[in-house]
Amino acid sequence: MSKKIFIxxxxxxxIALIMTxxxxxxxxxxxxxxxxxxxxAAAKADAESKEKESKAKEDFEKSMVAKKTPGIEGExxxxxxxxxxxxxxxxxxxxxxxxxxxxxxxxxLKKYHKVKIQIEGHCDERGTVEYNLALGERRANSTRNYxxxxxxxxxxxxxISYGKERPLDPAHNEEAxxxxxxxxxxxxxx
Numbered sequence: 001m002s003k004k005i006f007i008x009x010x011x012x013x014x015i016a017l018i019m020t021x022x023x024x025x026x027x028x029x030x031x032x033x034x035x036x037x038x039x040x041a042a043a044k045a046d047a048e049s050k051e052k053e054s055k056a057k058e059d060f061e062k063s064m065v066a067k068k069t070p071g072i073e074g075e076x077x078x079x080x081x082x083x084x085x086x087x088x089x090x091x092x093x094x095x096x097x098x099x100x101x102x103x104x105x106x107x108x109l110k111k112y113h114k115v116k117i118q119i120e121g122h123c124d125e126r127g128t129v130e131y132n133l134a135l136g137e138r139r140a141n142s143t144r145n146y147x148x149x150x151x152x153x154x155x156x157x158x159x160i161s162y163g164k165e166r167p168l169d170p171a172h173n174e175e176a177x178x179x180x181x182x183x184x185x186x187x188x189x190x
Contacts, residue, residue, distance in 0.1 A: 077187040078187075082105050082108065084185070085182060086098060086178065086179075087181045087182065092135060094143070094146050105147065106147050106151060106152050109156070110152065116187070117157055117158070117187055117188060118186050119157060119160075119184070120136075120159075120185075121135070121143075121160070121163075121183055122139070122164075122180055122183070122184060123139075123163050124176070125177070125180070127164070132164040134163075135163070136164075139161075139181075140159035140161055143159075143183035144157045158188065164180070168182065
């Protein structure tokens with residue numbers, strides 16, 4: 001009987017092996033994962049951002065022209081990307097439209113942390129030399145204070161007043177006076 005049991009056991013095991021067979025290998029196709037796509041998109045965005053930053057820096061540097069008359073910091077540069085702000089007659093407060101201009105100037109300056117600027121305060125020809133020098137100083141300081149209040153480091157900003165001594169427009173009328181009441185920003189180092 002032991003021979004019959006042994007043969008029966010082998011037969012049962014054989015049938016069981018035949019029925020179950022070898023386990024099938026499951027092939028998992030690797031589909032592009034979301035993480036890989038996100039990483040590729042992030043790398044592309046980073047490359048585009050660096051390219052834009054490089055282009056912006058190049059445009060900024062191209063916009064700089066050496067100024068003929070030096071300021072208090074020595075050699076200075078003008079940049080068409082840094083816009084002037086203007087003031088009402090006998091005033092030095094920042095008007096809403098000029099606040100927008102200063103925000104754009106500040107955004108540019110925040111991109112270039114090593115750039116130092118000088119703000120020149122200017123007036124129209126009316127009033128005494130002393131009065132206009134003081135008013136030009138208040139205009140330059142008001143502009144500086146606004147830039148500092150929106151994130152430009154105070155160590156990067158100096159001021160000077162020219163009063164009525166350097167008019168943008170030498171004419172003697174309201175249109176010229178409006179142009180001359182301004183704060184002008186120059187670059188003192190880059």
